[in-house]
Amino acid sequence: MSDVTLDQALGELADLEDPKMRAANEKRGDDHGMNLGRLRAVAKKIKTDQPLAQELWATGETPARLLALLICKPRDFSADELDAMLRETDRPKVNDWFVNYVAKKTPLAEEMRVRWFDDADPTVAAAAWALTAARVAKDPEGLDLEDLLDRIEAQMKDAPARPQWSMNETLAQIGTHHPRLRERALAIGNRLQVLADYPTAPGCTSPFAPIWIGEMVRRAEG
Template identity: 65%
Template sequence: MAQTATTTATLTEVMAELAALADPKARAVNEKHGDDHGVNLGKLRAVAKRLKTQPELARELWATGDTAARLLSLLICRPRAFDREELDGMLREARVPKVHDWLVNYVVKKSPHAEELRQAWFTDPDPVLASAGWALTSERVVKEPEGLDLPGLLDTIEAKMKDAPERLQWAMNTCLAQIGIGHPQLRSRAVSIGERLEVLKDYPTPPGCTSPYAPVWITEIVRRQQEAASP
C-alpha cells in the first residue's frame, strides 16, 4: 500500500509509543501464554481509545508483523472493511494466541463474512484455523442456533475433543459448555460428555471465577440464570 508522508509519520509515532510502553516484566508474563510482546493490555487499550477508529492506520500496523502493533490494529480497525480473503489471510498469519483471539472476537465476529469463514475454518486441517471455526460456531450456538446440527456437534466433541491440540480443545470445550447452557434438551448429554472426557477438570481456577470444566461451567451458569429469573 502506498503511504503518504502524513500516514508514515503517524505509523512511526505509534510504533515509537508502543516501543516506549514495552516492559520486560509484562513481556515475561505474556510469554508464558505464548504472546511475544511487552505492552500492558490496559495501556494498549488506552492508546486505542485515543486513536479511535482509523482503518488505514490499522492496516499499516498489522502489516508490521509486530504483535503489539497487530493487537492495536485490531482495536482501531473497521471490521466490515475487510473482505473474506483478507480475513482468511490474517487468521493464517495470526499464530500468536492473543492476536488470534482478538482477531476472531473483535473483527471476524462483526464481519458480514463471519458465517462463510466459520464454515471454511471449521473443517480446516490446521487446528489453529479449526479453533476459529469452533469459536464462531459457539457464537452461533448462543445467538443463532437455528440451522446448526447441535447433536452432531456433540458427537464430534465427544469423539475428538479429548485428543485435540490445546487451542482447538479449548474452543470445542467452549462450544460444549454453550450447548449445555443454552439448550436444556441437550444439557444432560453435554454434562455427561464433559464428565466422561474430563477435559480441563483440574484446570487451576482463581477464587471467584467459574471453572472451564464443562460440567461445572454449565451447572454454575444455569444456576445463576435460574436465580436471576426467580421472583
C-alpha cells in the same frame, strides 16, 4: 480516520515497552511488553482507522498487530483477508483478539465459520469452533446441535489445545442454552474429562464443561 502515522503509532507502542511485563507475557507465549490497559488508551485516542490498522498489521509485530485489532473496521476486511490474517495469529493474545474483535464482528462471520470448520490448521479450526460457540448461544437456528455433539464427543479428547478449548466452549454453550441436550452435554463432559484439572482462580468458574454448565444455568435461573 485519524491523523496518526505509522511511525507515530509505532513510537507510542515503543514507549509502552516494560521489561517486567514482557517477561510475564513471554511465559504465556506472547512476545510483547505492554500493559494492555495502556494499549487500549492509545487505541481510544486513535479511534477507528482502517488504513493505519492495515499498515500496523503488515509489520508482523505483535504490539502493532494488537493495536491494529483495536482500531480496525471488521466489516472492511474481505473473506480472503480474514483467512490470511487468522493463519498468521500464532501468538495467543493476537489470536484471541482477532477471533473476538474481528472474526465475531464481521458480517462474514458465518461464511468464515463454514469455511474454517474442517480446516487442518488447528488455529483455523479453533476459530471456527469459537464462532460456532457464539452461534449456539445467540443464533442457533439452522445448526445441527446433535451433529456438533457427535463431533465433540469423537474429536475433543485428542484435539490440539486451541480447538479443544473452543470445542469445550461449544459443548458448554449447548448444555447451557439448550435444556433438551443438557443431559447429553453433561455426560460428554464428564466422560471425556477435558479441562477437569484446569487451574482456576478463587471466585472464577472452572472451564470444565459440567461445572461451567451448572454455574451458568444456576445464574440464569436466579
